Amino acid sequence: MRLSYPTSIKIVKLPCTGKIDVLYLLKAFQSGADGVYVAGCMEGDCHYLTGNLRAKKRVEYTQKILDEVGVGGERLAMYNMSAAQGARFVEVAQEMTEKIKELGPSPIKKQKSEISKQESEVKGQKTEVV
Amino acid sequence: MTSDSHLEKMLEQGEFAVTSECGPPRGADAEVIKKKGALLKGTVDAINVTDNQTSVVRMSSFSSCVLLTQIGLEATLQMVTRDRNRIAIQSDILGAAALGINNILCLSGDHQKFGDHSTAKNVYDIDSIHLIQTVKHMRDEGKFLGGEELKGIPKLFIGAAANPFADPFESRVVRLAKKVAAGVQFIQTQCIFNLERFAEWMEQVRDRGLHEKVHILGGVTPMKSVGMANYMKNMVPGMDVPDALIARIKGVEKDKRAEEGVKIAVETIQQLKEMEGVHGVHIMAIEWEEMVPRIAEEAGLLPRPQIA
Amino acid sequence: MVIGEGKPIKEILAMIEDRSKILLAGCRGCVTVCCAGGEKEVGILSSAISLARQNQGKALEIKEVTLERQCDPEYLEEIRSIVDDYEAILSIACGAGVQFLAETYRTTPIYPGINTNFIGVTQEQGVWAERCQSCGDCKLHLTGGICPITRCAKSLLNGPCGGSSTGKCEVDPETDCGWQMIYDRFKELGCLEQLEVIIPITDWTTSRDGGPRKIVREDLKL
Secondary structure (H helix, E strand, O other): OOOOOOOOOOOOOOOOHHHOOHHHHHHHHHOOOOOEEEEEOOOOOOOOOOHHHHHHHHHHHHHHHHHHOOOOHHHEEEEEOOOOOHHHHHHHHHHHHHHHHHHOOOHHHHHHOOOOOOOOOOOOOOOOOO | OOOOOHHHHHHHOOOOEEEEEEOOOOOOOHHHHHHHHHHHOOOOOEEEEOOOHHHOOOOOHHHHHHHHHHOOOOEEEEEEOOOOOHHHHHHHHHHHHHOOOOEEEEEOOOOHHHOOOOOOOOOOOOOHHHHHHHHHHHHHHOEOOOOOEOOOOOOOEEEEEEOOOOOOHHHHHHHHHHHHHHOOOEEEEEEOOOHHHHHHHHHHHHHOOHHHOOEEEEEEOOOOOHHHHHHHHHHOOOOOOOHHHHHHHHOOOHHHHHHHHHHHHHHHHHHHHHOOOEEEEEEOOOOOHHHHHHHHHHOOOOOOOOOO | OEEEEEOOHHHHHHHOOOOOEEEEEEEOOHHHHOOOOOHHHHHHHHHHHHHHHHHHOOOOEEEEEEEOOOOOHHHHHHHOOOHHHOOEEEEOOOHHHHHHHHHHOOOOOEEEOEEEEEEEEEEEOOEEEEEEOOOOOOOHHHOOOOOHHHHOOOOOOOOOOOOOEOOEEOOEEEEEOHHHHHHHHHHHHOOHHHHHOOOOOOOHHHOHHHOOOOOOOOOOOO
């Protein structure tokens, strides 16, 4: 459709949002993401039937963890859209970007410069999503 | 006679017995119990004192019973197995008998989740049926549960509760039979609002011949208001309050509802008097103890018969 | 199996507050099955703690390791060579595993990352329920295979109590009444007369009340 969306977004492709793990989402924030959103198919239209419903639950679980660790669950969101909805994709991208801009950089970034050591092993995953 | 209990004497004499209860205070004021007891003098054959009912801490049933005994009233010690193990239980049984308490009501007790100390550890070392067996064992065998002989028999008249309205209905009579087999001598039932269901239960009781082995006292509680009726219907487990009853109270003007409640209680007692196998009534006037003498009077239960 | 659940992160963070280098140890036994302390949970907890500590500006190095079990001495040896490199071990195995680590690595502080709750079963994915209180004197043959000590809130051996209502326990409308279940089972098995039998007073010496327990099998000792 040749519509453009904000360049601050990095996309990680999965065959189905049902493949999302709580760990991928947390690692994204650990690697410096200011916000993460999960874009899944419309509820009821999942090719694998309930993948997007499971994703929703895992997103909610992760939001709670993010609240508890002071990053903020509002930096993580789940949206539903069909593969044909190009305009909706852009809309969501812009909405999320605006929201994160308002929230500011991830709280851990301010502290990162004070930390000299690497905290844990990130096993080479491509989870840099904004 | 297995004890010096006035209640036992009345029942053995074939009288329709009347018992009631007192809730002890949430403090150390002895006068509260004495006053409540005094209200019931001459009206009842024995007064129960509840034992940290609904797991809310109150002055102990044991001490309250002692206070009642000291002012010349016949007390019934209610003992739950929730808060004490068999060591404390046997110890209290000896103490109660030593202090002139003649009756004991053996209960499991409401779970502590209901009360004001829900974080406590619960005991439930033995259940209510074991408790009945324990009292009987100490009284009739003269031994402790551990097998050793005790010196100084505790002569207590053994009672327990029965709830014809809890589930599963079919098992309720079985549980009564078990309590009878364990040695119970008198039963006080949960308050009766559904006379039909109670009659059904009594039929099952008679079918098993249990009415000849144990004295059943039907529980009666006067309803003060529609609010109280609804609360008991919906919030108290094992309680059966028919809609017709609530409708009847509602059908009367607000300021006359308490009166209607008393009327219903009196009618209930009169019906219980006619039921074969019901040997008395246990009036539980929750937070309304002063009504008991009036209810007893109107139900034709006064004056209380003298012991032959 | 033994079933537990992760402690609130705040509680864990308070335990490791003054540490800068810890070993986070999971277990592939029971806690993996109940999704509280397996390899996956080690990863998630490690990530969560890292984020929290990054937020606080306090560096923390976490070494993630998942042992086969933490209740057998052989498996604890796996970490012997690295244990002294860390200031403390945060273990998300059950209470038995945490203690065994403490007994084995006596100069390393060990912290529990989960609460061990009960012995139970998986009712469905994501739902675990208590079934056994390890009283040490199993009476399941007397009660149709349903434990009165565990499934009855009052551990009545001759229930039900007067608070049983429409098959539910007075303690919680979501909790089934243990004795209603026993009654139903007796009915299904065609042995309702068993309900008439008085089950005698329990000897609690075989349970926790008798003191810490131990089993010794001379025939198995080396």
